[in-house]
Amino acid sequence: MQSVQEVSALIEQSAHDLRSSLNAIQSWAYVLDRAFDTAPAPAQRALDGIRAGMQQQLALIEEMEEGVRLLADEAAPRWHQVDLLDAIAQAIADRRPAADARGVLLSPVTTDGAGEAAYLVDGDAARLAPLLRHLLVHCIWRAPTGGTIAVKLLGEPDHVKLRITESPPLDQERSASRLAALTDFFGRRPPGADGAPPARQSTALLLTRRMVELHGAMLSAESDGCEKDKISVCIAVRFPRHIPRG
Template identity: 30%
Template sequence: MTTSSTGTTGAKPVLSGIAVSERTAHLRAETALFMRDHVLSLVSHDLRGPLNAIHSWAYVLERKLDANDPNSQRAVTGIRNGVDQQVKLLETIVDAVRAETKSLALAYAPFPLHPLLDETVEEVRSGLARARGVELTLESQLATEQLNGDRERLAAALWVMLTFAVEASAEGAAVTLATRADATRWYATVTFNQSAAALEDPLVPHLLEAFARKQAREPREAKRIAWVFALCKRVAEAHGGSFEQSDAAESETATLALHVPLSATTAT
């Protein structure tokens, strides 16, 4: 079965013109929480390598320096102690803070996919797309397929994907959510034409944090996602699935893809 629904183009109010619902406010907060923990995870990972190297070179220097020179020995000891302090900070502060989303609890239950898609598309359409003058379309090949997973978490992941696509789209542009399922997996792909100006424009409504939109425009290392999609990646992986973000030049088609098993089980 193929269905299609579109949004309407409306006026373009400033940010204060958006009536943010309680659910939208909750989703914004969830997005920011996962983004914070994702950044902390990157900081922890990227700092440990250089710190380990400094620690190793300190031992090399110690063997090269004069053992009878107290100043040299104090300097090497200070280097090692400084590294140990930094590692302890990573373990006690950074790793502890991100523990909330590192082990993601899921409420498993079977649910039909199509109502979830309709609800999420309408939520983004009424919450942002109409105000931005962006057309939001659902192209579904689903019939009565069900997924055994956490409905609320998956809805949040879709919301982030669609909201970012709308934020990154110029007025009059179109955002499409295409979805299908095979015998074992559910696939959801969002496509849009990426516009840096749309993400930057302070005169149009925005729901995502300004620093997240700014970071999303920066070059990414291989296989790394923009920070704003931390929730999408974590939810997909917790269900045994995956999230992918394609690279796209200005005004070219970008894609965001979520793949989840229909009978999802907690990933190890």
């Protein structure tokens, strides 16, 4: 418990220091914005970029705080029955402003129409909600301006499958590389025989993998699309309906 408190205090102080630096940048942006009655177009674009960058950094700081606290929390999971449809819908609502800020369309969740109570799973609510939010954050940050992110739930006999499709379609070579990198990362596979370092993944995806494993779920990478040069990459999570108790 003491180590968790120490980690929490450290991350809180680090976040405070990072925000203090951003406050100074924000103050200068405010001064420059009011130094012109009508700012020249290049200056206005620069100021818009500064403001957007500050908002992105603040979001990253918040995610870092939450991620470190979750990883340091060694408390046993508290299992409850959770409607995954409601949980992912709330995560989408929470992260829609971030998607809008990047010009990414985050579509409402769709289902396979399995019916009421078809998406109930055992979940640790305190960790499931961050898991879903951080997974969406990862996809939002990867998506280009004008891209879309589609979320779908599918009911299976012993699992509920969450599928998030990245967009726009990637070319075949990049799709294959992305699929291979995600497959190795999700499976915790060591680097290949050639000694090449593993592909870097976002902090959001690192946290997602840890929370998924804690839930006894399984992450996988899939392809979506019938045209070989227009394949979208999907991140899938299969949540078991019931966690063994005892």
